Amino acid sequence: MVLQLSYADAPRCTDLAQRVGWPREPAKWRLLLEMGRGFGTSSAGAGGALDSMVVLTAYDATCFVAMMVVDPDQQGRGLGRTLLEAALVDAPEPALLYATSAGEPLYRRLGFQPIDHVVKLEGVTPDVTAAALATARARGVRPADASDRDAILRADEAAFGGSRAALLSAILDLADRVVVDEQGGFAVRYHNGALTVIGPVVADDEDAAIALVDAAGEGLSGTWRLDAPVSSPLLAAHVRGLGLADLGTFPLMSRPAAPPPGDRRRYHAICLQAFG
Numbered sequence: 001m002v003l004q005l006s007y008a009d010a011p012r013c014t015d016l017a018q019r020v021g022w023p024r025e026p027a028k029w030r031l032l033l034e035m036g037r038g039f040g041t042s043s044a045g046a047g048g049a050l051d052s053m054v055v056l057t058a059y060d061a062t063c064f065v066a067m068m069v070v071d072p073d074q075q076g077r078g079l080g081r082t083l084l085e086a087a088l089v090d091a092p093e094p095a096l097l098y099a100t101s102a103g104e105p106l107y108r109r110l111g112f113q114p115i116d117h118v119v120k121l122e123g124v125t126p127d128v129t130a131a132a133l134a135t136a137r138a139r140g141v142r143p144a145d146a147s148d149r150d151a152i153l154r155a156d157e158a159a160f161g162g163s164r165a166a167l168l169s170a171i172l173d174l175a176d177r178v179v180v181d182e183q184g185g186f187a188v189r190y191h192n193g194a195l196t197v198i199g200p201v202v203a204d205d206e207d208a209a210i211a212l213v214d215a216a217g218e219g220l221s222g223t224w225r226l227d228a229p230v231s232s233p234l235l236a237a238h239v240r241g242l243g244l245a246d247l248g249t250f251p252l253m254s255r256p257a258a259p260p261p262g263d264r265r266r267y268h269a270i271c272l273q274a275f276g
């Protein structure tokens, strides 16, 4: 029987995520289970440990599939396929997801096709120089204030390919730094558990994106992450120079196959793989 998961189920979702080696990410789970629809199975009965789970977040033009996990002791028996097929029955199309290498065969079996790729980059405390910050300021990059919010949501909608205003507003509420430029670009920095994420980053071009990321990284300490579409190689190279290392390239997959939504020329860092 497929269970509907709510925010009350976040602890057993994070427990299952940990069983496949994923970190505990309380902020992400709150957003996922409050904004999206969680599905799971449990042979331990109501409230017991989950054997499988997946979360679908519907935006106005797409639906993102995330956190697809089957307990390692139960993998390879069709549980992942059964759960995902059930979750997708009423899902808006296209359904999109970023796949791990473990998940890609399952998604292909269910009709998902790769349509783009992102590079996952992670490291510790960026070394943003005073010169880089001065360049960003000279380009008109500044901290955002409340009056920028509508423009940020509109810029994200155009670049991402549909409104996800509820999710992005919630992320803006928990962000510790948001910067904007004079061309309608922006970068968001927020905490996801022990990790700081910079994304989404929307900008006219890669130079503008680099200036926004530098400004967003000012004062950041600890582990941070940015996921750059392969169409933003200069930004990826720049953040490698700030100390981030490649943790792999992940396909963006779509069912049915379709061109990537939005304007990827302006979408330089995604929000998180779970959110698109």
Ligand SMILES: CC(C)(COP(=O)(O)OP(=O)(O)OC[C@H]1O[C@@H](n2cnc3c(N)ncnc32)[C@H](O)[C@@H]1OP(=O)(O)O)[C@@H](O)C(=O)NCCC(=O)NCCS
Residues within 6 Å of the ligand: 020, 067, 068, 069, 070, 071, 074, 075, 076, 077, 078, 079, 080, 081, 082, 098, 099, 100, 101, 102, 103, 104, 105, 106, 107, 109
């Ligand atoms: C990915 C995952 C959810 C798959 O769940 P699962 O229950 O083991 O998968 P299933 O047994 O339902 O397999 C589904 C289909 O994919 C195929 N498949 C699964 N893993 C495969 C692999 N490594 N190579 C080739 N085919 C594979 C199966 O043969 C099956 O096809 P079929 O139904 O036509 O026989 C599970 O391996 C997992 O939790 N991995 C760790 C977390 C992770 O990376 N999740 C994906 C995040 S994007």
